[in-house]
Amino acid sequence: MSTEKHNIDQILVDMQDRLCAFLDESDITEPLLIGIHTGGLWVAEHIRQTLGINSPLGELNIAFYRDDFSRIGIHPHVTPSSLPFDIEDRHILLIDDVLHTGRTIRAAMNEIFDYGRPASISLAVLIDRSGRELPIHANVIGKRLELKATEHVKLLGPEPLALEFK
Amino acid sequence: MTLNNIQLDNNGRLKHFLTTEGLSKNLLLDILNHAESFVSVGNRAVKKVPLLRGTTIVNLFFEPSTRTRTTFELAAKRLSADVLNINIAQSSASKGESLQDTLQTLEAMHCDMFVVRHGSSGAAHFIAKNVSPGTRIINAGDGNHAHPTQAMIDMFTIRRHKPDFSSLKIAIVGDILHSRVARSEIHALTTLGVNEVRVIAPRTLLPAQVETLGVHVFHDLGKGLEDVDVIIMLRLQRERMRSALLPSELEYFYSYGLTEEKLRFAKDDAIVMHPGPINRGVEIDTQIADGKRSVILQQVSHGIAIRMAVMAMCMGSLAELSEEQS
Numbered sequence: 001m002s003t004e005k006h007n008i009d010q011i012l013v014d015m016q017d018r019l020c021a022f023l024d025e026s027d028i029t030e031p032l033l034i035g036i037h038t039g040g041l042w043v044a045e046h047i048r049q050t051l052g053i054n055s056p057l058g059e060l061n062i063a064f065y066r067d068d069f070s071r072i073g074i075h076p077h078v079t080p081s082s083l084p085f086d087i088e089d090r091h092i093l094l095i096d097d098v099l100h101t102g103r104t105i106r107a108a109m110n111e112i113f114d115y116g117r118p119a120s121i122s123l124a125v126l127i128d129r130s131g132r133e134l135p136i137h138a139n140v141i142g143k144r145l146e147l148k149a150t151e152h153v154k155l156l157g158p159e160p161l162a163l164e165f166k
Numbered sequence: 167m168t169l170n171n172i173q174l175d176n177n178g179r180l181k182h183f184l185t186t187e188g189l190s191k192n193l194l195l196d197i198l199n200h201a202e203s204f205v206s207v208g209n210r211a212v213k214k215v216p217l218l219r220g221t222t223i224v225n226l227f228f229e230p231s232t233r234t235r236t237t238f239e240l241a242a243k244r245l246s247a248d249v250l251n252i253n254i255a256q257s258s259a260s261k262g263e264s265l266q267d268t269l270q271t272l273e274a275m276h277c278d279m280f281v282v283r284h285g286s287s288g289a290a291h292f293i294a295k296n297v298s299p300g301t302r303i304i305n306a307g308d309g310n311h312a313h314p315t316q317a318m319i320d321m322f323t324i325r326r327h328k329p330d331f332s333s334l335k336i337a338i339v340g341d342i343l344h345s346r347v348a349r350s351e352i353h354a355l356t357t358l359g360v361n362e363v364r365v366i367a368p369r370t371l372l373p374a375q376v377e378t379l380g381v382h383v384f385h386d387l388g389k390g391l392e393d394v395d396v397i398i399m400l401r402l403q404r405e406r407m408r409s410a411l412l413p414s415e416l417e418y419f420y421s422y423g424l425t426e427e428k429l430r431f432a433k434d435d436a437i438v439m440h441p442g443p444i445n446r447g448v449e450i451d452t453q454i455a456d457g458k459r460s461v462i463l464q465q466v467s468h469g470i471a472i473r474m475a476v477m478a479m480c481m482g483s484l485a486e487l488s489e490e491q492s
Contacts (some may be wrong), residue, residue, distance in 0.1 A: 064207070064215035073482030074217075077199065080206040114212035158423070 003041060006143065008112040010163050012043075015142030016050055019093075019124055024138050026122070026156055031093040036045035036108055039097030039155040043126050045162070047095065058096075065107035081111065088116040091147040097155035099141075102134035127153055127163070172294055179483040182294045183476045184356040185245045185312040194357055198322050200475035201468070207244060208470060215235045218247040218477055222277045226268075227306070228254040228284040233315040233442060233466060234306050234316070238281045241473035250277070266296065273298060274418045275285035279481065280304070287311035287346075302480040304473075310346055316441050321358060323465050324396055329438050331355075337364040337390055337432075338381075340400035340422060340449050341371045343411075347441045349379075350401055356380045366390035368413040368422065371381070387422050391431035399424055415448050425451045429459065437461050 023031065035044030035057060044057055059082045063075040094108060108122060124140035129147050145153060152166040173189065175181045180193060207215055223242040229273050235251065238333050242249045254268070272280070279302040282290045285310030307313040328334055336355055341349045346442055355363045356379070365376060366384045377383060384390030391397065402418060424438065438460045439448075446452045449466040455462060 055460040063204075064203075064217050069217055069482065069485070071485055073485035074200065074478050076196075078203040081208065110216070114210055114214065116211050 006163050007071060008163055011142040012161070013048060015032040015043075015126055015140060017126065019047065019140045020051070022122070022124075023093075024093075028091045028093075028120075028122070030055070031091045031122075032087060032118075033093050033095060034056060034060050034083065034108075034112070036094070036096045037061040037079060039126075039157065040095050041159040042155065043097050044095040045158070047124075048116050049097060053139055056084045058085065058087075060108050060111060062104060062111055064109045066108065067076060067103055083112075084117050086116065087112065087118045087121045092118045092121045094123050096123070096125050098127045098129060098153055099123070099136075099138050100129050100131050102136035105136050106134055107139075126155065129153055167176050172291065173237075174435055175483045178481075180476070180479045181483050182290075182305075183314055183480060184290045184294060184303065186314045186317050186350045186357070188353075188355065191359065194318070194321065194354060195474065196474050197479065198325060199461075200479060201261070201318075201322055201471040204474040204478075207440075207474070209417040214232075214244050216246045217284065218245040218481055219241070220252065220280065221245075221247040221481060222275075223247045223279045223281065223477065224250045224252060224272055224277045224491065225281045225306075226252050226254065226272070226283070226421050228289070229307070229410060230361060231283055231306070233469070234283065237304060237466070237469035238304075238315075238430060238473050241470050241477060242281075244476060245474055247279075247477070256431050265292070267294060271364045272303060276429055278302065278484075279477065281306050282311045283307045283348070285309055300484060302484070303340055303481065304476060310344055311351045313346040313441075314350045314354075315469075315473055315476055317354045318476070319465055320351055320398065320441065321349075321354050321407050322472055323461055324437075326464075326468075327356050328395055329460065331358045331360045334360045334396060335362045335394045335396065336360055336396040337366055337384075337394045338398045338400065339366045339387065339424065341391070341402050342367050342376065342400070343371045343373050344403050345400050345420075348398075351398065352379050352381055363482065364390050365392065366422070368412070368418075387424075387428055388431050391428060393438055394432045397432055397436055399438065401441070402405045402445055403444060404445065404448070415445075419448055423447070423449055423451060424454050429454060441465065447462070 033044050033048055035041035041059055048057055061079055061081045063078040079087040122139040125138045126142040128138055129145045143160045154164045156164050173182050173184055225238055227235055239249050282293055283306040287295045289308045290303055290305035305312055305314055338348050363381045364384055365381045440462045444455055469491055
């Protein structure tokens with residue numbers, strides 16, 4: 001286990017630079033930010049503050065949309081999802097800490113569509129690690145990591161943010 | 167003990183929901199917390215989550231019911247389960263089929279959960295004991311015994327208005343004797359650690375030794391309501407009137423009906439609850455039932471979230487079963 005190997009501040013800066021470039025290229029001016037509980041929310045809040053975005057942050061808890069309910073049952077402490085805005089025809093920027101299998105993102109997109117029909121959804125992640133099980137890719141990536149199936153990376157936070165490797 | 171253990175799996179998770187009696191405070195709080203998450207689902211464009219997709223839930227009602235059955239049905243549908251409503255008055259039971267046979271027939275159709283309402287106390291326990299291990303049972307009211315989901319709806323409604331149970335004085339008023347809701351509420355309230363639970367009723371409408379449940383008994387409505395935070399009115403079961411337990415409805419209303427005047431004995435911010443259906447002018451004055459202290463309609467809306475929580479928790483405990491088998 002180590003937390004020293006990567007400079008989290010640098011990864012966040014890289015992610016923000018790429019995000020700004022991506023939004024420019026895509027002509028997206030007022031994206032709605034939605035963070036996935038819990039690590040994704042910390043990253044989303046950080047981005048919201050540094051980019052000076054005024055609209056509130058959406059919080060998504062995908063526990064009710066997970067594909068492993070029949071294997072592990074109901075998640076013990078589910079904080080409700082909250083999207084304090086109308087997503088109809090808006091550009092959504094979905095933010096998570098670590099993109100791994102892609103199953104969380106699939107669940108998150110399913111949930112978002114139960115709130116309405118957005119104009120688009122883009123995905124921004126702090127860490128894109130190997131091990132995808134679904135055809136999902138991120139539009140914006142802070143850092144790419146090649147990890148074995150037995151290796152894990154986790155974001156600790158919210159203050160300070162740090163990466164933990166196991 | 168057997169009655170309580172049957173509700174839990176080996177990991178202490180909720181398997182069947184038959185009664186609030188004997189469940190831990192943490193488990194009751196889990197139900198309330200999960201329900202809190204499900205409330206937000208009802209406010210969205212698509213009021214559904216895919217949690218119980220592919221699951222079949224049977225509403226098995228041996229007694230007529232409108233609001234309980236419809237909220238169970240809505241709850242199951244919002245969890246994406248398939249729902250079957252079986253009204254036994256119109257089914258084989260009236261042709262002489264036994265409860266056991268009815269169950270076996272339904273089980274053969276591979277249903278995953280039965281929501282049972284029955285006129286006999288203990289019916290839900292009986293069914294839970296006799297179904298195959300993968301089938302879940304929720305008690306939607308059995309005789310005079312228990313109505314645990316209604317009790318949890320009321321706990322949820324109380325907590326939304328008065329979050330600290332330990333400071334509360336709560337009065338349950340009316341026909342305690344015949345009320346399964348009252349019994350389930352008393353167990354839930356004492357487990358959640360409220361300051362004081364009172365029951366207010368004429369002697370003829372109180373069960374024997376009701377004090378042993380940990381409640382204070384009052385026969386005078388005004389005295390009983392003094393300083394309370396929550397008033398739970400119970401429906402006067404008019405059919406009981408014939409058994410000469412009460413002189414007349416008018417006299418009952420005079421002594422035990424909740425009016426503006428009686429409400430003044432309670433705290434200024436006390437809330438008024440009623441599990442429904444209401445007999446206006448018998449146990450509660452119409453102005454109170456529709457007044458600003460009344461949270462009766464909130465109780466109905468909370469019914470869906472509580473029932474979603476209980477169904478999801480019971481079905482979720484199957485996860486372990488499949489692991490044990492594999």
